[in-house]
Amino acid sequence: MQSDTESTVLVVDDDATALDLVRRVLEADGLRCRTAASAEAGLAELGSAQDVDVIVSDIYMPATDGLVFLGTVRREFADRPWLQLILITGQASVDTAVTAMRLEASDYLEKPLEARQLRESVRHALARARSVREVRSARGDSPQGRELQRIAAAALELAGEIGRDPGGTGPGGSPAGLRSLELLQSLECARTTIFGDAVMPEPAWEMLAELMRARLEGKPITVSSLALASKSPMTTALRRIDELVAGGLARRVPDPEDRRRTHVELTDEGRARMQLFLESFSRLAS
């Protein structure tokens, strides 16, 4: 297993003082760093160094900005899907946040940066990079490797189905929708097979899967049913539902037949995020 001390962080910033400070903060935490004063230098560094797991880049740079740089990294280094990207910006906006999400950025930090916040973000990104490397090394003829390949293929197929059938299939479902449901169930079964009880699922993920299932089946789901499906305490489940709604991934809708009950449904944004997640997952695992 690769430890954090064997991983390298590439820091890219045109501001020499910021570059030096970020490097010092990370090295004080025992991390190895490379630095680049421009996007072009960053690409050259990546080309010559195979040990980079995390890139920390400023967005606002004069020649090539950080978002363009990271887009290029994703394209030119597609064979290194474990690369984690952390973006730093002085001016957070919805547009840059969305672009960061599309680049599968690990984190999006707003200035002013603080040492602890930066280290936590990098540690988290290193853990993610390590997980992806391990998942990839588990491939091959082992039962886990074959199961992983099957999950990756199922995830990609499901992402395609979600993209083609955004509105759900209605009660009974279309063949495509029913196929999606089978894939969703297959993903959940496979996850349990691989991780067993050692990894408890995050209630928000269970809820998103359940909301996706309800959308594909065209059946509404009540707040209480969704909370039960999350397999977590009711107070935790209700808090997670609030977070999903606040995040624009789900919405509450009054039950037209019984005003005392409230349904929860996936928003278009939630569906799009599920699709993006499945595509990303499939790419990382395969």
Add this chain to the structure above:
Amino acid sequence: MSETGDELPVGADDSRRRLHDASGQLSNAVLQLSLLLEDATLEPSRRRELELALEACRAAAGHLKALWPLFPGR
């Protein structure tokens, strides 16, 4: 004066650049101060001075953030 010391005419683009420079410089100050404050051997009075400086920089950064909506774009 800009980061490079040039005199700049004050237009929207220049103002954005100056705002960006100021935001970056304040971020550097915050990062430097937060790094210094991690030293467990700091004397209490010195620690208090650094904390005051850090609070002032955070507050200034907050004021700068409030100006960004005046200059839309990245």
